[in-house]
């Protein structure tokens with residue numbers, strides 16, 4: 185069943201790979217994106233963006249200064265949100281942005297990712313009616329300003345204050361110290377004229393904790409900062425350099441009472457405070473991004489896997505057998521072991537990302553009806569997924585980069601930028617070590633509920649089950665039963681780690697430590713339990729997807745799932761062995777199966793990444809291009825370097841030539 189990416193003029197090695205494909209690549213892509221129609225729309229958008237002269241890049245962004253890159257990005261954003269706005273559905277917008285602008289951010293990123301979601305879910309009806317239509321029409325641009333120079337994680341200690349003044353019915357927003365300046369918010373520096381600002385709410389001298397307020401930062405006509413406001417860009421970063429992450433200081437800036445986001449927590453004109461139905465509803469914008477970033481991080485890993493796989497099929501280096509031809513580097517077992525697990529993990533993350541987005545939508549529905557009971561489960565899951573997926577993705581992209589040898593180090597590969605953008609996810613929306621502890625808190629409750637025989641939500645139902653003996657390697661050749669045996673072993677391991685961490689914690693408390701200090705003494709184990717809980721969720725989610733997939737792609741998905749499970753288990757072998765649930769022989773069996781999987785997947789590797797359906801423009805990689813014609817493209821790319829505008833650079837004329845001349849004349 186040949187892959188439909190084949191076209192005349194392509195690199196013959198890639199064509200051969202695609203001709204030997206055993207599944208329908210369109211069918212898998214349609215499954216990944218939800219339907220044939222969605223797949224067609226995806227292609228349509230890619231083609232139309234490529235054909236739109238307003239999106240044409242005279243030279244690649246890699247060769248632009250930061251200011252010019254920001255300019256180009258802003259120009260394209262205007263085109264998207266004016267010309268294209270009514271041509272795409274909201275759910276198609278991220279793809280359009282990726283295609284047209286790229287992944288380093290754009291002026292309206294935080295407007296969409298956090299400003300609109302905060303207003304949607306936290307502004308009361310009056311404020312929403314006034315501000316949302318303007319924000320949705322891009323009459324104003326907003327961001328979400330929470331993190332300060334001195335505090336990002338520990339929100340309870342944020343220093344920015346919003347003090348209620350009953351006499352004028354206003355809040356006075358103030359930055360009391362240098363380190364209280366807001367620092368990091370995306371698009372705060374130069375683009376936004378409004379922000380949702382997170383401040384400690386102070387009423388009658390009492391601190392009621394972090395709450396969100398809508399603050400105008402710049403004049404709508406001139407875009408100059410308003411009186412009392414100091415705002416700017418924090419400077420260059422590893423990546424996201426077309427995003428103006430910013431700083432902000434507010435010097436006793438007054439805003440009307442109704443600009444507090446009061447859908448959940450409220451302050452009445454006389455200063456009476458009404459708390460929300462759940463104490464953390466003010467943190468909703470973070471949960472929103474955490475729930476959505478899983479999928480987008482899956483896509484970043486998918487890109488890297490696509491680049492590394494295609495390039496490895498095109499690149500020939502060395503011989504496996506003496507006298508044989510130089511081989512495609514994809515034939516080396518080590519190369520397959522580096523790259524194929526990244527393909528499997530990318531699919532796993534994308535599937536989990538789709539499930540968690542659905543779970544988020546259900547939770548929001550509940551909250552809208554006054555029920556926040558699904559929130560703790562969602563918070564635990566999104567915190568765990570956010571941490572595991574960003575770390576896995578970072579390692580994976582870096583493996584893909586290294587697997588491309590020297591060319592992987594060049595920006596031409598697209599991989600260094602991809603890594604820079606992706607790795608930010610380990611830090612933003614809650615640093616990973618911190619968020620894993622949020623998951624662990626929930627697991628510790630789950631362990632207690634299970635002991636008490638209480639009912640458990642689906643994501644922690646495994647805590648209430650009993651372990652049998654591990655059947656890995658003992659269930660014969662039936663792949664379905666093998667998958668189940670491995671999932672049961674993962675369940676056992678996740679349960680065992682959670683119970684062990686809980687017991688370690690209790691032991692320290694019984695030994696005389698307070699709960700919090702005892703917690704700090706067991707957080708490495710707590711975070712291990714959280715990671716395995718999350719990895720179990722991902723494996724279960726992949727399994728659900730496999731079981732519901734059409735027969736035309738079931739076999740290749742099953743092969744991929746086998747590789748995924750075998751790789752994850754070998755990677756977590758320490759946990760499987762630690763309590764003797766598995767023995768050394770079983771780990772050896774898993775390794776043997778993993779090496780078999782590499783051979784099984786080899787003929788379909790290129791086609792599996794083709795099914796990610798990432799256009800050349802979106803991939804932005806000379807090495808990963810669909811046609812595989814990388815060498816000519818590498819030369820054309822390098823010729824655009826500004827160092828090549830002249831044959832003799834001023835730096836050479838001014839310093840190196842005189843130095844050489846001087847040295848010659850000394851002889």
Ligand SMILES: CCCCCCCC/C=C\CCCCCCCCCCC/C=C/C(=O)SCCNC(=O)CCNC(=O)[C@H](O)C(C)(C)COP(=O)(O)OP(=O)(O)OC[C@H]1O[C@@H](n2cnc3c(N)ncnc32)[C@H](O)[C@@H]1OP(=O)(O)O
Pocket residue numbers: 269270273274275277278281293294296297328330331336337338339340370464465467468470471473559560563611612613614615618622625626
């Ligand atoms: C025309 C068409 C229009 C459509 C257009 C669409 C266009 C779309 C285009 C593109 C899309 C956008 C593109 C996206 C690009 C995005 C790029 C990336 C953006 C990156 C942005 C980054 C932003 C940020 O980083 S914002 C700052 C984030 N900061 C943090 O995350 C701080 C981390 N800290 C915390 O969250 C908390 O402080 C804490 C959790 C660490 C601890 O909090 P604390 O108050 O101390 O609470 P604690 O005592 O520990 O816990 C008390 C209980 O509360 C529970 N809990 C804590 N947090 C939450 C929560 N969020 N939700 C629910 N429950 C929570 C906690 O578990 C405790 O529970 P328990 O029962 O008591 O155990």
Ligand SMILES: Cc1cc2nc3c(=O)[nH]c(=O)nc-3n(C[C@H](O)[C@H](O)[C@H](O)COP(=O)(O)OP(=O)(O)OC[C@H]3O[C@@H](n4cnc5c(N)ncnc54)[C@H](O)[C@@H]3O)c2cc1C
Pocket residue numbers: 294328329330331334335336337338367368369370424429608611612613614615617618
């Ligand atoms: C690319 C990018 C975009 C961002 N965009 C935004 C934005 O739009 N809006 C916004 O408000 N913020 C934004 N941020 C800020 C981001 O949310 C914070 O950097 C993040 O929450 C971490 O906080 P921190 O920097 O204060 O780290 P710190 O809290 O100082 O953490 C430093 C280290 O200390 C350790 N640590 C801290 N607390 C604990 C703990 N309780 N237990 C164990 N270890 C701990 C961790 O190892 C951590 O890595 C962005 C950051 C980045 C990198």
